[in-house]
């Protein structure tokens with residue numbers, strides 16, 4: 001198939017997205033696809049429109065081109081209104097499907113999905129509505145709590161109009177403060193006391209106008225991938241120091257990851273059932289990955305759903321796939337095939 005792997009963009013997770021995109025593009029080419037890598041915001045140099053998906057493609061050159069934009073993206077994003085970079089829409093329209101290797105704002109939040117729906121561009125993963133709901137941790141909390149998926153009790157606060165006193169909301173320390181629509185733990189803090197809390201709020205509000213404050217759950221952390229409504233084996237995530245923050249997520253060796261997780265069979269089943277149910281409740285499609293914490297008393301809490309989880313060979317979901325014997329290129333292929341089914345069921349044919 002002719003595939004565009006879209007990565008980069010302007011979100012706080014740009015750097016991770018470029019790694020995901022590079023690895024996915026490499027894997028898809030290994031599987032025989034004519035995959036090309038493009039930065040959704042920086043765009044690409046004008047392709048040869050006679051042959052935009054060449055067989056002798058140089059992935060390293062595409063990566064170098066994307067990285068040459070890293071220092072310019074911030075300024076450019078202030079001065080340019082249009083999000084899609086030069087030639088991106090045209091290139092994506094020519095593809096059989098676009099693999100979304102984006103993370104965070106304008107990639108994972110439903111906007112690009114909505115635009116692509118209107119332009120008739122096929123893409124991997126969840127559609128516009130599910131992406132938007134899963135991106136917003138406050139909305140996810142409301143949907144999950146009414147659908148019977150336990151989440152830490154919490155509230156949403158808006159910049160400027162919120163009390164800084166937890167007692168006003170019937171809550172107590174410790175709490176976790178996080179930007180409503182962020183990812184990769186950017187802007188997330190744990191507050192043990194009022195002084196930490198005020199700093200945590202100030203930090204979270206530097207990222208967004210809306211933040212979630214929720215009870216801190218002391219326990220073990222897990223994540224569960226879902227593909228086509230089936231749960232993958234659970235992975236346990238144990239940072240050597242502190243919580244699963246940005247550094248512990250991306251510094252090699254900072255976190256011990258165990259898959260399949262060492263859990264009693266009934267806890268494994270319970271968490272996998274929550275993952276599958278959460279995937280359905282949020283209208284997620286093709287694949288997703290849900291994060292959990294199990295309290296020391298055995299109660300399981302869902303933290304969030306990720307619609308475009310990290311997809312490097314050492315990311316969580318690829319490790320879960322490896323535990324059932326699925327290699328990284330096989331997983332990428334599976335995500336393409338699964339995502340293509342969305343279009344078959346919608347149109348009754350693979351058109």
Ligand SMILES: Nc1ncnc2c1ncn2[C@@H]1O[C@H](COP(=O)(O)OP(=O)(O)O)[C@@H](O)[C@H]1O
Pocket residue numbers: 152176178182183184185186188214215216217218221243244245291293303304
């Ligand atoms: N309620 C909570 N209790 C304990 N730890 C939490 C809680 N919420 C978040 N964390 C920690 O912060 C990390 C990031 O939070 P998460 O909700 O998954 O946001 P994201 O991954 O989108 O940044 C989690 O992986 C976990 O380590």
Ligand SMILES: [Mg+2]
Pocket residue numbers: 184185291303304
């Ligand atoms: Mg998370």
